[in-house]
Amino acid sequence: MGAKLLGARVKRMEDPALLTGRGQYVDDLKLSGMLHAAFVRSPFAHARIRKLDATRARVLPGVRAVITVADLPADLRARRIPMLVPNPAIKQPWTQLPLADDEACYAGEPVAVVVADSRYLAEDAASLLDIDYEPLPAACDCRDALKPGAPVAHAGSPDNVGAKFTVQYGNVDAAFAGAAHVVRRSLWCHRGGSHSMEGRGVVARYDAMDDRLTLWSATQSPHIIRRNLTELLGLDEEQVRVIAPPDVGGGFGPKTIFYSEEAIVGLAARRLGRPVKWIEDRREHFLSATQERDQYWDVEIALDAGGKIRGVRGSMIHDTGAFLPWGIISPYISATTVPGPYVVPNFKLEVTVALTNKVATTPVRGAGRPQAVFAMERLMDAAARETGIDAAELRARNLIPTDQMPYKVGLVFRDGKPVVYDSGDYPKCQQIALTHGKYDSFAERQRTARAQGRYLGIGIGNYVEGTGLGPFEGATVRIGPSGKIFVFTGGAPQGQGHQTTLAQLCADKFGVGIEDVQVVTGDTGKIANGVGTFASRIAVNAGSSVHLASLAVRQKALKVASHILEAAEEDLDIEGGRIVVRGVPNMSLGLAEVAKAVAGMPGFALPGGIEPGLEATEYFSPPQSAYCNGSHCVEVEVDIETGHVQILNYAVAHDCGTLINPLVVDGQVQGAVAHGVGNALFEWMKYDADAQPVTTNLAEYLLPTAPESPRIVLEHVISPSPLNPIGVKGAGEGGTIPAAAAIIAAVENALSPFGIEISDAPITPARIVELIAAARTPKQ
Amino acid sequence: MADTRSITVTVNGQPYTRTVETRLTLADFLRHELGLTGTHLGCEHGVCGACTVLVEGRTARSCLMLAVQAAGKSIVTVEGIAPSETELHPLQQAFQDNHGLQCGFCTPGMLTTLLEFLGDNPDPTEAEVREAISGNLCRCTGYQGIVDAALDAAKRMRK
Numbered sequence: 001m002g003a004k005l006l007g008a009r010v011k012r013m014e015d016p017a018l019l020t021g022r023g024q025y026v027d028d029l030k031l032s033g034m035l036h037a038a039f040v041r042s043p044f045a046h047a048r049i050r051k052l053d054a055t056r057a058r059v060l061p062g063v064r065a066v067i068t069v070a071d072l073p074a075d076l077r078a079r080r081i082p083m084l085v086p087n088p089a090i091k092q093p094w095t096q097l098p099l100a101d102d103e104a105c106y107a108g109e110p111v112a113v114v115v116a117d118s119r120y121l122a123e124d125a126a127s128l129l130d131i132d133y134e135p136l137p138a139a140c141d142c143r144d145a146l147k148p149g150a151p152v153a154h155a156g157s158p159d160n161v162g163a164k165f166t167v168q169y170g171n172v173d174a175a176f177a178g179a180a181h182v183v184r185r186s187l188w189c190h191r192g193g194s195h196s197m198e199g200r201g202v203v204a205r206y207d208a209m210d211d212r213l214t215l216w217s218a219t220q221s222p223h224i225i226r227r228n229l230t231e232l233l234g235l236d237e238e239q240v241r242v243i244a245p246p247d248v249g250g251g252f253g254p255k256t257i258f259y260s261e262e263a264i265v266g267l268a269a270r271r272l273g274r275p276v277k278w279i280e281d282r283r284e285h286f287l288s289a290t291q292e293r294d295q296y297w298d299v300e301i302a303l304d305a306g307g308k309i310r311g312v313r314g315s316m317i318h319d320t321g322a323f324l325p326w327g328i329i330s331p332y333i334s335a336t337t338v339p340g341p342y343v344v345p346n347f348k349l350e351v352t353v354a355l356t357n358k359v360a361t362t363p364v365r366g367a368g369r370p371q372a373v374f375a376m377e378r379l380m381d382a383a384a385r386e387t388g389i390d391a392a393e394l395r396a397r398n399l400i401p402t403d404q405m406p407y408k409v410g411l412v413f414r415d416g417k418p419v420v421y422d423s424g425d426y427p428k429c430q431q432i433a434l435t436h437g438k439y440d441s442f443a444e445r446q447r448t449a450r451a452q453g454r455y456l457g458i459g460i461g462n463y464v465e466g467t468g469l470g471p472f473e474g475a476t477v478r479i480g481p482s483g484k485i486f487v488f489t490g491g492a493p494q495g496q497g498h499q500t501t502l503a504q505l506c507a508d509k510f511g512v513g514i515e516d517v518q519v520v521t522g523d524t525g526k527i528a529n530g531v532g533t534f535a536s537r538i539a540v541n542a543g544s545s546v547h548l549a550s551l552a553v554r555q556k557a558l559k560v561a562s563h564i565l566e567a568a569e570e571d572l573d574i575e576g577g578r579i580v581v582r583g584v585p586n587m588s589l590g591l592a593e594v595a596k597a598v599a600g601m602p603g604f605a606l607p608g609g610i611e612p613g614l615e616a617t618e619y620f621s622p623p624q625s626a627y628c629n630g631s632h633c634v635e636v637e638v639d640i641e642t643g644h645v646q647i648l649n650y651a652v653a654h655d656c657g658t659l660i661n662p663l664v665v666d667g668q669v670q671g672a673v674a675h676g677v678g679n680a681l682f683e684w685m686k687y688d689a690d691a692q693p694v695t696t697n698l699a700e701y702l703l704p705t706a707p708e709s710p711r712i713v714l715e716h717v718i719s720p721s722p723l724n725p726i727g728v729k730g731a732g733e734g735g736t737i738p739a740a741a742a743i744i745a746a747v748e749n750a751l752s753p754f755g756i757e758i759s760d761a762p763i764t765p766a767r768i769v770e771l772i773a774a775a776r777t778p779k780q
Numbered sequence: 781m782a783d784t785r786s787i788t789v790t791v792n793g794q795p796y797t798r799t800v801e802t803r804l805t806l807a808d809f810l811r812h813e814l815g816l817t818g819t820h821l822g823c824e825h826g827v828c829g830a831c832t833v834l835v836e837g838r839t840a841r842s843c844l845m846l847a848v849q850a851a852g853k854s855i856v857t858v859e860g861i862a863p864s865e866t867e868l869h870p871l872q873q874a875f876q877d878n879h880g881l882q883c884g885f886c887t888p889g890m891l892t893t894l895l896e897f898l899g900d901n902p903d904p905t906e907a908e909v910r911e912a913i914s915g916n917l918c919r920c921t922g923y924q925g926i927v928d929a930a931l932d933a934a935k936r937m938r939k
Contacts, residue, residue, distance in 0.1 A: 015876040018884030019868060019891070021818015021858035028817040120803065197822040197830055197885040197919050249820070249885030250919050282823040495883025495920045667879045667925055674922030698827035698917065706910040706923040735922075 005504040005514065006726070009663045012500045013514055014247075023247040026201035026218045027279045034203070035064055037265055037278035038122035040112040041287060042104030044135050045357035045691030046153070049102050051132040054112065057125040062117040065272055066125070067264065069099045069111075075234070076267075077101065081258055082228055085327040085414075089165035092355065094154060094323050098232065098260045098267075103155055104133070105322035106359050107692055108287025110260050115268050115276055140691035142319035142354035143296055153322050153355040162320050163328045163353040167335040169410030170346030175311030179302035183382040187297040188760040189371040189740075191319070192683035193289065194364045195703055196494065198249020199280035200289060202262050204269035214241045215266050218248045219522075220256040221532025223490050226524045228258040229266055237524075240266075244492035244522030251494035252675070253364040254290040256534040257325045261288075286696040291685055292330060292364035294319035295371045299338075299349075301379040307389045309398050311346035312338060312379065318353045321360040328353055329414060330361060333466075334368035336411045336419060338376050341426040341462045341629055342398040347410070357691040363534065365675050366736040373463045374761060377741035381459075381748070382757075391745070392434055392460055399426040399462070413466050417624035421464060423719040429631040429653040430462060436651030436713045437633025445635075450753070455640055456648070457750025461632045461738025466625035467656070467730025468540025468721075473531050475545035477506060477553045478615035481599050483577070483592030485510060485517045487549075490530015491542040492522025496732065497664045498538060502546045504660055505726065509550040510557075510591065511575040529619065536628070536730020539660060544620035544724045552616035557594045560614070563607040564597060565589060626721035628729035630654040632673075632742040634710075638750040640772055643765030645681055645747055650710035654734060655717040658727035662716070669735040670712050676739020677704045681762050751775075787851035791816065792860025800847045806840075807831045809847035810857060818858035818888050822917065829916030832889035833857050839896045858888035861895065870936040871895060871929070880929030882920035889916050894930050902938055906931060 017023055042049075054066040069077055080095045100111045112129055116122035137151030144150055145160040153160050176182060203216040213235065219225050222242040229240050248255070261278055269276040280289065299314030318331035335349045380398075384391040400407050402425045409419040434440070442458045449456045476488040487506050491498060498521055503514035510516075520526050522533075531541070554574060561579040562569040571582050579594065581587040595614040600606055635649040652669060659665050682702040686695045695701040720727030740761045747768070748758045754775040760767075788797045791814060798813055807824075810816045810833070822828035824843045831842040834856040861869045871894060874880065881887045890913060897904070897912040904912070909930045910923070918926060 011876055012879070014884070015881060016868065016872075018881055018887055019858075019872040019875055020862050021816065021888060023818070023884050025817075025820070025885070027811075027821075030812075030815070120801070195919055197828060197883065197917060198820070199822075247884060249822075250883045252919070282825065282828075495881075495885075497882070663879050667882055667921055670922035670924045671882065671920045672922075675919070697825050698823050699825070703917050703919065705914045705917065706927065707907075707914050709910075709923045711906075711924055711927075712922065 003508050005508045007659055008661065010500060010504055010514060010661050012497045013503065014497060014499055018247065024245050025198060025247045025249055026203055026216050026245050029203045029216060031203065031205055031275040034275040034277055035115050035117060035272065036119040036122050037113050037115050037268060037276050038119060038126045039110045039261065040114065040126045040129050042100060042107055042109045042111055044104060044133050045107045046136040046138040047104045047133040048136055049100060049104060049111065049131060050134055052112065053130040056128040056130065057114055060125045060128060062121040063114060063125045065115040065268060067113050067268060069101050072099060076232060079232055081260060081325065082231060083327055084224065084257065084325060085329055087327050090163040090324060090328060092157060092162050094355065095325055096260055096323050098263045105153060106357050108359055110264065113264050113268065115272065138357040138691040140356055140687055140689055142294060142317050142356050145354045145356050146317065146352060153357050160355040161352060162324055162355045166348065166350045167411060168348035170311065172311045172313045172346040172348040175346040176302040176313065179310050180305040181303040181383065181386050182300055183379060183386045184300035185378050185382055186759060187375050187378055189293045189295050189374055190760065190762060191291050191294040191685040192364065192679055193286065193291045193685055194252035194254045196250025196252055196255065199282060199285045200255060200259065200261065201279040202265040203275060203277045204266045205275040206270040206273060208273060212239050212241065213266055213270055214243065215262065216243045216245055217262055218255060219244050220251045220492060220494060220534055222492055222522045222524050223530035224532055225258055225262055229263060232263045233266060241525040246521065248492065248494040251533065253367065253534060254362060255494065256532055257290060257362050282698065283696050286693060286701065288359055290360050290362040292361045293371060293679065294361065295334065297375045299375050299379060301383055303383055303387060307387050307394050307397050309342055309344050312344050313348045315350040318351060319356050319361060320353050321356055321358040323360040325360050326362040330363050330368035332414050334372040336413055337369045337372035339409055340373060340376055340464050341400055343400055358687060365672060366733050367535065369463065369465055369737045370676065370679060370740055373461060373738045374741045377461050377738065377745060381745050392439055395430060395460060395462060396427060399430060402427065413625055415469055415625055420624065421627040422721050422723050424627065424629045424655055425717060425719055426462065426629055429629060429655055429717050432653035432715050432717065433631035433633040433651045436715060437635060437649060439633055442635065455638045455750040456635065457638065457746040457748065458633065458635050459742045459745025459749055461742030461745065463738040464627050464629045465734055465737055467536035467628050468622055468626040469535040469537045470622050471531065472619040472621040473538060473541035473545060474527055474529055474617060474619040475542055475549045476527055476615060476617040477546065477549040479553060479591050479595045481592060481596045483590060483595065487517060487519045487546055488526040489521055489542045489546065490527050491533050491538040493533065496538065496668065501539065501660045501664055502542060505543055505546045506550040509554045510577050512577045516577060536732040539728045540622060540626055540724050540730060541620055543660060543726055543728055545618040547726050548618040548620055549616040552618065553614060556614060557591060560594050560597055560610055561589050620724065622723050624723065626657065626723050626729040628656040628731065628734055630734050630738065632738045634742045634746045636743065636746040636750055638747055638768065643768035647710040651713045652735065653715050653717055655719050656731040656734065657719060657721045657729040659716060659718065660728060665731045666714060668731045669714055672733060672735025673712055673739050674704050674709045676736040677709055677743065679761055680740035680743035682764065684762050684764065785848050787848055789850045790854040792856055802846065802848050804847045805843055806845040806847050806850050807842035810842060816857050816859050820885050820888055822885065829889040829893065830886050832892045832916065834892050834896060839893055858891055861891055871933040874929040874933035874936060878929040878932055879925040880921065886916060886918040890926055898934050898937060902934060904934060
């Protein structure tokens with residue numbers, strides 16, 4: 001059995017359908033008798049709902065139902081959406097109601113739904129609801145929200161403290177007491193969205209014959225959706241099937257969580273006895289899909305005279321918005337990501353999670369890590385200036401040496417396990433990034449450019465990321481009497497190419513091509529248990545399960561074949577989907593025949609005590625997260641008149657262990673970096689003082705386009721993870737994590753003649769022009 | 781009752797006659813009336829470019845156009861690019877070969893935009909390709925695979 005496909009640059013099986021317009025996204029579903037839903041959302045960030053009258057909407061021709069909180073079953077009215085990951089540090093466990101009752105807590109919170117013959121009619125009717133809102137004072141800026149006397153995000157709350165926790169090890173105060181250098185920075189990362197090109201979307205169909213609800217959702221986690229639907233609607237697992245369509249147009253985090261729209265559309269379909277579709281439009285995505293990144297950091301670093309880190313300490317405020325659907329996952333990941341690839345002997349961070357009247361924050365590509373890396377790398381750059389040590393050299397002195405792997409940081413990660421970096425070569429990664437970034441010759445380029453009135457800068461960002469989060473993602477591998485090989489997994493793709501990569505892992509075991517393996521993803525009707533596609537976890541969890549289940553099926557096929565062929569198992573192999581006897585050219589057996597044999601004949605026992613069916617299910621459960629890492633080195637040119645930043649060179653050294661398909665991994669890294677470019681230079685979800693969102697279309701909220709996105713020079717370093725049988729680590733988020741830190745460092749470096757320090761992300765052109773103007777104004 | 785008109789539109793070579801509401805967008809007409817769901821809606825306000833189709837050979841945002849405005853016109857959508865059921869157009873093949881797509885949602889608009897662009901400029905530079913697709917948003921690829929695919933396709937199509 002040779003691994004011909006594992007590690008090969010295999011073209012994706014998904015592509016031909018997508019390239020010819022034959023994809024199957026949720027909005028492409030057309031069911032007989034289907035109705036269309038439009039949600040009515042609060043226009044205020046915080047308001048008391050005094051009266052809601054749907055009379056005018058209900059009588060509009062074509063309207064089939066208007067559902068308000070008063071129309072919900074009594075027990076659902078007050079049933080909040082379950083929190084995905086509770087934590088004792090959470091002081092106010094606010095999660096959303098399916099529909100707002102008498103108080104709306106962010107602009108965009110669903111208040112009612114209209115179901116009509118078409119979306120056009122549903123929107124007509126949605127504008128006819130008469131709702132009497134009494135605006136309430138809103139909590140907007142999370143720093144202000146924590147001050148005494150600030151307006152509370154939820155009426156009746158004592159304050160806006162959602163959670164409080166401290167992450168620490170060592171004796172940080174002693175480390176600072178004797179330090180040769182201490183540098184302090186206040187930093188701010190702004191909110192952004194995921195902005196998958198496809199928004200959220202749900203189609204629900206109720207079948208009265210078997211009292212069963214089927215719900216298609218453009219989700220990252222169908223099993224989590226099913227769990228919440230059963231709980232909220234009072235159904236059991238057999239009554240609810242959730243399917244993530246084979247094609248989902250991007251996810252990046254916010255499609256992981258369960259949304260009230262899923263419950264309400266499901267309820268509407270059940271109540272009306274007809275299929276109901278709701279497709280989120282872009283404005284709704286801005287208003288009601290979760291966001292991330294708003295954090296304020298006050299941090300300081302202590303170093304000895306030689307530039308070795310003695311400790312890092314500080315505090316951080318995380319804006320969770322009005323609710324905590326994921327608990328405190330993002331800020332907790334932020335806190336535990338700070339030490340990163342460096343030897344930080346002492347560490348303490350105090351975190352406060354603030355409730356505000358904004359849509360909730362939950363993980364978006366990077367999940368709290370980009371902010372932590374921004375904080376740590378900004379400190380490293382500040383420390384380099386303070387100590388006079390070159391920024392790369394200072395980092396090199398502090399990177400964890402390879403001979404200390406596995407490296408125990410001293411923290412407990414979100415998986416409840418100690419943070420132990422399983423493998424990696426951080427010094428090598430930085431060196432590779434510097435080489436591709438032409439770091440050594442940069443000073444010369446910078447000097448030459450300056451002489452021409454051009455401003456070049458270079459920046460570095462290093463990170464370590466816990467990936468492949470458990471507890472499991474399973475896979476069933478099944479070969480039926482047709483001979484076709486099926487793989488079923490709970491993981492649901494949103495463009496990552498799971499059908500191809502998981503087929504690669506399976507096909508090798510049977511000596512076939514990926515086209516001979518059909519991978520069925522994200523369907524609760526096909527595999528009993530599942531977790532979801534997030535936290536860069538599918539390659540590690542589902543990949544390992546596919547590998548193990550395929551091996552088990554292979555083993556069984558060989559065992560059955562040895563009975564049929566009357567040959568010893570060790571003399572058998574599988575080539576091209578046929579069991580062959582080594583050295584006996586004409587003796588072989590197809591997988592279909594083996595499958596037929598184990599399907600059995602009525603009345604006859606299976607040979608040799610073999611269990612029925614040619615299939616195996618494995619739920620690989622990793623002992624802890626697998627830690628990937630990487631280094632970015634970026635060179636930019638800043639136009640000091642317009643504030644435009646052009647990325648001239650973008651070098652990445654990336655270590656995600658074994659590569660299943662380099663084509664796919666390269667694409668993940670390139671796309672993730674572009675997301676980081678947005679976080680560094682463009683994407684800023686703005687709210688006014690009343691917490692009213694003011695960037696609610698793609699002309700006001702800027703995503704990176706092709707001219708601003710760099711060509712990436714990428715080199716993989718491969719340190720296989722010892723924690724799973726295929727040695728992989730997650731690859732989906734790493735590219736985003738250090739990008740903003742590295743790009744902003746480069747911009748700051750370019751503007752060093754002005755003595756400008758940059759403490760926030762994104763750094764937009766307008767902000768750059770403002771900073772330069774301020775620096776040029778003589779101080780009074 | 782909503783205002784309606786009867787229109788005839790030729791899509792991918794085939795004429796269709798339908799009575800439609802005057803407010804129906806061309807995108808919704810293609811997707812929901814004709815069942816040509818390859819054209820995608822990413823923003824419905826003309827920025828993301830996912831819904832781009834060719835109207836009389838020129839790119840148009842089908843989310844910003846009404847179906848009635850397409851009356852009597854000839855339209856090509858992503859379903860009409862490949863030469864046959866079993867073959868891909870060189871541009872489509874280049875997208876697969878260069879990993880120019882991940883989730884595939886922006887892909888229809890990228891293909892129609894590049895089809896027009898490569899017709900006008902068969903031998904573009906990388907910068908020109910990037911400019912040509914600057915009105916099409918992609919969140920997955922970072923554009924690198926798309927740019928490589930466009931340059932590769934230009935080479936193939938010149939042969």
